[in-house]
Amino acid sequence: MTRTQHCNERLGDFTTSFLWLLRDFYLKLEDEGVKVTPKDYLETALLPVSGSGASVQAKYGIRASIKALFPDRDCFTVVRPMNDEAQLVNLDNVDPAILRPEFREGVAQLIELIFSKAEPKRFGTQFMTGPVLAGLVEAYVEALNNGAVPTIATAWQGVAEQESRRAADTAESVYVLSFNTDTMAEEEALVQEHERCVELALIEFKNIAVGDPVIQAAHEA
Template structure:
């Protein structure tokens, strides 16, 4: 196999697959040659068959491999309702046929009139109208019938001998100027035709065969042959689609993951900030999946993609919450640490201490609220932190009450009620924010569902 950039079509690669000489007695038995011939047909978009000398009955008989293709290739895994034969569908995916006649020395004439190489080929492939046994005539015509049926587009080139005499043994070291000028011109014409007329290898559904797909097809066909079964076009395309669709899922998810990690700064200030990045990354990921998937039977891989996408989103939501919790807890510890040291030193265990304690707590809470990018867990972490200090608060209150004169009890009680009311407000605010976050998530999931259904519809229409 040789691969090199296409000389005329930018972005395309020209791949030459060589069968290494069919019919060579040193290269294996006839069955191997038949399978190699079938593989060449399955993998190529232009099939070049070359033989020596003119097209005669011997040359046609040597092309018996074409008559065995119906025994070597299946187009479908099972017949359809119309029972269309495999051979009737071969023309849909068989390559163009080019017959090259090497060391050709005859004049191209028919009934004394000059003809082209293509006309010579068509005339040579005419069916014989023999008067002998019907079965015998049918057998003689079988290669011609198969070529006509399987290869509607045919082309012929004739090459004269490139050199003469002893130079034949030096072919690999000769330059163009050492070769017969007619031969050089014929080769140039042949190459020009292949470069300009050879098509991109296509699979059913207008799927172009690139390098990885060619590799997958080769492996699938060869494994099938080695297992004793017949290569099936439909099964090969299905196997290819499963491989590529699985890769498409991973490629799209990897892109989503990369975009989210790249664009998000955790913790986000709000949930909406994360959802906005999610929507943009999700849209790009869906586009990548659609561009790299095909023949997703029953949308199995689309469903897998959507599931993995939702899982990834949940991971980022949890990461964001964790990052927010870690940030807020560290911030609270930093802000409240000096205050807690003062409490341990007993500064607030005195008459009026509770009022000072509450006032200081309020100041520190404001300082906490003023810090940016605390994230979606800001209020919840604060409340849990303050709740963890309830025992200390109660102790300060109890000490204050015991040390404060009786007439001031009502003032302390008023302060307690004020703190309770403030706490109730904070909890209500926290609950409201949580409800808003839940509503945002539900709206986002609804939008994602609509987007997925839209993509699913497009995929079903695309087939």
């Protein structure tokens, strides 16, 4: 295994699902007379090509990268939307009702497939919130604008630090706003009120904080 292949396989843990859409598809999905699924067709298309030379190596590299970067992949086919060439070039302005029934049915199935595969963004086993995803995108864009290659782990750690700090600030505000200043000035009553507010603050902290437990612990204290 080359270094590039190893890196691509590691990146595969962080990439999204891959869906190859083939429009105007008329071929019969068969392999030696046996019906195959669109996914089978995709996997066959990703098999290594025989031969040598620069063009063959380029094709092999693309196939290998797709297989390594997108372990969750699928394929979907739809027929040509309509047969009228004049209207086909202006498809955006065509009334959907005059599209071929087979195409409309295929699009409905495609939408169903996409929604069945849609899931929240994750980093490893942790789901991302909107601010976390925005922070990662900002880190990637900043790295690219500076001519650097974005590093997923470094960007994630930076966002985790940022979100944990925000979680700590928010938790502190929750504690202050939740504390009942009318609590009797007796030690037991004050301790109970303190513990109640700490519990509320910790809940808020855990709702926001992400990343390694070590990072969270540093701000939770």
